[in-house]
Amino acid sequence: MTTTAVLGGGISGLSAGYYLLRRFGKPLTIYEASPRVGGWIRTEWHKERGFIFETGPRTIRPKGVAGANTLELVEQLKLPVKPIRSSHVAARNRMLYAKGQVCMLPNSPKGLIATVPPFTKPLYRALLHDLTTGGTVAKNEDESIYSFAERRFGKEIADYAISPMICGICAGDAREISVRFLMDSLFEKEQKYGGVIKGVLYSRLNKNEDKDKDVDRPIDEPSNLYKQAVQEKWAMYSLTDGLEQLPRALRKYLGEHDVNVQLSSRCNNLSFSSDGARLGLRNAELPVSHVVSSLPAYQLAPLVRQQHPSLCAQLLEIPYVDVVVVNLQYNSDQLLKQNGFGLLVPPVENLPVLGVIFDSCCFDMAGNTILTVMMGGKWFEQWFGHQPSQKELRDTAQQHVRKILNIKEEPTFSRVHLLHKCIPQYTVGHKRRVQQIRDYIRNYKLPLSLCGAAYDGVGINDVILSARRQVELLPMPQTH
Structure with a gap:
């Protein structure tokens, strides 16, 4: 045996x-x-109409050891890749729906100086907050990513940057999710140096310190595909014919x-x-x-x-959460006022929608507008109870697409998937x-x-x- x-x-x-x-x-x-x-990776093909629906993940990031490892696997399996370079509109433009409007998140150093909605102060003030705030009250083994962000960078950053990002990654509540889920190295720098910016600067000066934790060092000799991704500055990629x-x-x-x-x-x-x-x-x-x-x-x-x-x-x-994924297809590609990867909705907005992905901005969908609406997550039961009908979920998604993106047209085609206990919560x-x-x-x-x-x-x-x-x-x- x-x-x-x-x-x-x-x-x-x-x-x-x-x-x-x-x-x-x-x-x-x-x-x-x-x-x-x-x-949870599932692609639905509509080849005669020139589009696909992804009901789970749709793109992969090529960064760090883990990204290099996946590219090595993709190369070994000889799979054709569809890259999105960092200059692409889907890599540059990321948005929030907050305070009744779609807000473009800053995507250059200039954005740190201006005051951009939904923030009421320039973002460099959040960095100053970290520099002028003393060290930790007590050495912590862990804390929530929300309390860490609020402590170091202020409440606005916690509410309008960190919380929606957590919704986008794990459909979770930043007030419950461990800081070690995404910001382990920043948390450790703060614990060691009494501040995030100080810690980043010190470890830049002392390069040896992070050698063992170097996230950009592939496991083996980097694959040709990884080298190509670095050279061509891929922000993310998918596979021809979808991730499935x-x-x-x-x-x-x-x-x-x-x-x-x-x-x-x-x-x-x-x-x-x-x-x-x-x-x-x-x-x-x-x-x-x-x-x-x-x-x-x-x-x-x-x-x-x-x-x-x-x-x-x-x-x-x-613990795990339930997520609703609603794919919508419209017969025109002129419906979006602003192109980008999509938008996230901060939990402080108190809406059932976690975010909307603009699939047809990321990849060519043959003249269609394809959107994926994600709803529920940590707040699934609060919004939808125990057994919502497909119609109820579809109607909620369409109603919020109308409200947020001002799309008056009815979708020609749609799909509703309830992914039960699909994402673990760290x-x-x-x-x-x-x-x-x-x-x-x-x-x-x-x-x-x-x-x-x-x-x-x-x-x-x-x-x-x-x-x-x-x-x-x-x-x-x-x-x-």
Whole structure:
């Protein structure tokens, strides 16, 4: 028995299969509960009309170690890429809907000096606030990203810059999300030097300090695609024919290399012994030597409850939110007054909409205007209750598109998706929680590795790198 089992056929599970195959070349099987691979990545093609709908992520950023790692994977799979360079309008223009108007966020140093709505003071004043505010009251292990931003840069930055950004990334409430989710290095600089700007300047002068944490150093020799992305200044990219090409290509590659991807195969129990693990699948128990779980924490928890109730309880401490995605297609490409990537809505505006993405500004959609409206998140139940109808969700999205973007036309075509428990929330203390979960697994010597959005970052780059790093931690088999 040398089989490794991967639970979950989303992008992290498929990536785990890919890296296991390349590292060990041993037999392995991926078990996916649903009838398709890809998890939340889903592209809907409307080729006859020249557009696509993305119901999950649509672009990938090529930055840092994680970005370089994904580009290496994309290159190895020979996938055609659609880049957006940093000079493109979708990379330059990002907007907020606040105080009853669409506001363009500053995109150059000049924007720091002027007063731009919704802010009532020039943004350089927020930097001065950080420089003139004393050090931390007490050394903190963690705090909310909202309280950190408010403390260092003032309430306006927390309300109109940080809070909407958190809505855009994880559909969460910045007052609950850990500062270590996005601003770990800034938080550590503040803790060490008594201020963010001071910390950034000191570490610039003392370059060696951040060598070990260098986020721009790829894992291996950078791939040609990564070098191209740097040279051509890509801000983000997608794949020709949409992002679902990535999980599909991974599945095809795995199939060609004798990796068994079993769809509609839900694992309903997981138990461990000194010589491996046993998976409960339908009516069978299957012995395996190691399990890599890319399942959401709340799905893994009940599988281990019987044998490891405290591990189950720790996993259930990671909360998730529901997000509504409404794709809208209009027969004209002249509807938007202002082009850009899209807009975010700060929670202080008290609207059900988290943001609107202007898909047809990012990529050519053959004369159509394509918008994606995202709603709910942390505030889903407050706005929509328990079981909203598709019509109710569609009507809410269209009503706010009319109000915010002044688009009077009715969409020709639309799709509504309710993504239940789709994004984990890295609430205050998350880093410690994940460490405790992994310590438990190590202390009990469980043949179990955890990767995916619940642990090491919620973006596509994060979950792919999470899979790779967990596979690389596995010991190579002893050769006699």
